[in-house]
Amino acid sequence: MRIARYNIRYTNDFWMCAMTFNRVVLAITGLLFLEQVHATAIPSPPTVSFDDSASTSIIGVTNFVVTGADMTGMSVDVAGVGINESTSWAATGVGTGGASGTGWSLTESNDTFGGKWELSIDLGANVLIQTITFDGLPGDIVFDMYHTDPFDDSFTAEGTPGSGAGLTYSDFGGTSYDVKFQNQLYVGANAAVGDIWGTMVIDFGDGINKGEITFYQDTDRIGVNVPEPGSIALLGGGLMMMGFMRRRRKMAESV
Structure with a gap:
């Protein structure tokens, strides 16, 4: 035991x-x-903000399907340590466009509603990029956001008439920085809706000197819809018929 x-x-x-x-x-x-x-470090997404202290009236938004090749003339300003450049966006191929400078390049391919914008910075250029400012108005370009929260019951896809559904700035690369939209736009005498903006500023704070960043941002074109030739001919024919019928009525009344 x-x-x-x-x-x-x-x-x-x-x-x-x-x-x-x-x-x-x-x-x-x-x-x-x-x-x-x-x-x-757990990467955080870019901080997106809007500055509505300034606004500009435009004649309208005519085309919400815009590719990289359609943004020709948009100004791109790059500033930082050892760099201060201004250039214009240009078409580089079918549906593609971009801008470049000392040790950096920007490209966009296909429809900006889902198409990738790509920023590439060369370490060997010895530049520290702090801000990139896009002014769309010289190229008749606007930056189009979601009109309201798409998960809200009151969601409406289109804000400003003609703009279609927008796509607010997004980046899944994990780099932390700030993006600010300025110069709120509105059509004619109508009140601004808050979905289209003239300027986009990407702010990297102390700056970046190498690497690649991919982001997404929808754009639209400024303009007015012009009737097709067939529609104009049909309208003209209708006016002529109205004039002919009016003359016949006057002749009948005078007899």
Whole structure:
């Protein structure tokens, strides 16, 4: 009986030691995991804001399908340490366009509603880019946002007539920076809706000197819809018929 009691006691001691050892291992593993999480910075998305202190009237928005090739004339200003350049956006191919300068390049391919904008910076250029300012108006371009929250019951796809559904700035690359939209636009004497803007400023704070950033931002074109030739001919024919019928009525009344 004594031997049995000793065996039970030793067995219990063994399992208690084993459980204690396992807890220590789990605790150390947890601490190492937390340390790794703390050491690895979790990327945050860009901060997007809107400055409506200035506004501009435009004649209208005529085409909400805009590609990189359609934004010719938009001004692009790049500023920072060792760099201060102004250039214009130009078409580079079918549906593609871009701008470039000292150690940097910007491109956009296909419809801006979902098409990628790509910024590339060469480390060997020895420049530190802090801000990139896009002024769309010289190229008859506007930056189009979601009119309202698409997850809200009151969501309407189109804000300003003709603009279609917008796409607010987004970047899934993990780089933290600020994006501000300025110069709120409105059509004629109508009140601004808040979905189209003339200027986009990307602010990298202290600056970046290398790497690539991919982002998304919808654009539209400024203009008015011009009737097709067939519609004009049909309208002219209708006016001529109205004039002919009016003359016949006057002749009938004078008889």
